[in-house]
Amino acid sequence: MYITITAQKLGGNYSSGSGDFVDYLEKENQDLDQDGGEYFFNQYDDKITAEEVVREIDANTAKLEKTEPRFYSITLSPSKYELNRLQNSSEDLKKYTREVMKDYVASFNREINDRPVSIDDIKYYAKIEHQRTFKGTDKQVRENQPFASKILQLKSDIQKVERGEISGNIARMEREIQKLEKTAPHQQNGERIVQGMPKEGNQSHVHIIVSRKDASNRFSLSPGSKYKASKVELNGKTVKRGFDRDKFFGKAEKTFDKNFGYQRNFVETYNARKEFIRNPKSYFSALMKLPTSEKAMAMRILKQTGMPIMPSIPTSQAQLALKVFNRLRKGLDIAVKSSSIGI
Template structure:
């Protein structure tokens, strides 16, 4: 699940949203019958017309200056695997309604992320969503750069996604809300005016929400926090994560999402610094199965000697208990 927040597909969010609305209507232009159009939606209606979107956003700008952002664009992009899973559950048409339901819940998370008493859910925001069926190659895509595709060509595979225009001001047109404020509460006076916002937490909430809402069994390497650790983590953190991945691939029956969530969340905080401590969260006994995984990591995260020592202690304790019986 890929969720991001940008200023606008058209590159400007300091004026009218008209150009962006027109851009997001591109797929409807190829459909002659109105009943085939993908309508705009929000938490109140699924039949919103383009001019309503433009008027709604453009009129909700009280006390914003010429140089202020007036709106933001949120992209909700399920992966190919996630889309195929949804289609298998709800069918080609049913998946569209489910993605719209999911988008509403994502906007609930967006609202909560500001941590403002009066901004509790999507009903406190002014926003409009648009389901799109296709994606197109852009100049940044490697296929365009190497000449195998042209800019504007449709991308292959399932490409259903949702684009959301959300006003900078709340539904009352009184409170400024900016996801560009990344103080995360560190600057109290600034947060009081704009509301704090944690982009990473927002993106992560979308992934967790998808899994919970649809019962999607997400693999370790498909998780956003896995990608973050492998990109930005320390050598020790990456080593622990690799061991965890090896164990889960070799013993998928041991997978427990709650335990994995706890481990992968705490790895960056150093709470699972020792590999043997991390593994004991998943298995109570049976240390011999880890030998093949732990051997290459000696001295990196707790040390092979430390692991062997703990293993021997457990074996001695087990034998002692058997003698007592």
């Protein structure tokens, strides 16, 4: 389960309101009829319109400074293995989202009216999407890029030949383009994978927009707090503050496993991905100690996520750690983006 928490973007292409972001979440519905699209939902209601979401989020911003985000975006992205455990992607993900938001409020070190934050204290709306497209940062697009560049150059040369600017054999260049299209390392349904191409298979995931202010529009609840748990004096009163992301991510995984009977592999856990970033040597050492079947599954998962692994596994733990550590120094940025764990 890959989970990200992102603050609203201020400036640039984003306004101080939520309209642009909600419009973005409606993109998948644009090509569907009214009955075929997905509505927004929250903890209790299933068919919430985009207009209501914008109205409710934008009206819930009392006393926020212009430089403070009005809302946060949470994305829940199950892996293909997790999606295979679902009986009905939409209904199961809706159920899971409602349970995850209970984990979300439980991760705040805050009190409202002298009690812990509850699910009824937050204002959120969620939207399920079933499609994804390849991005420029995806491994498949990056490794196909040299072929894409050569194809683009050949097409440009063909146009120049047709305009009489240079001499060349157009038929030969077209054959070279066809060869490059077929030999690019990453293909989908017989076509070279390019940025913007829809990904095949089940791509269901959830986008959540949650207001910075609580439902009463009085208290600020920021999951972007740099504090996990602390206290501060405010107007002569001791106030708790903080949000524990580690707790939230861990509980979200356990909630999925419990609800859908999922047996989580070591490399799929938040704690393992965090260890990979902080101490690759320890991470791979723990990986090599897994039972044979679990280790084999771990290697398949790592290969699919684009995280750097060795083509063969040395028998020596020390040899493994040394080789992996050296390779990870070059590939760490890619792995961090693949893990999407928001730390």
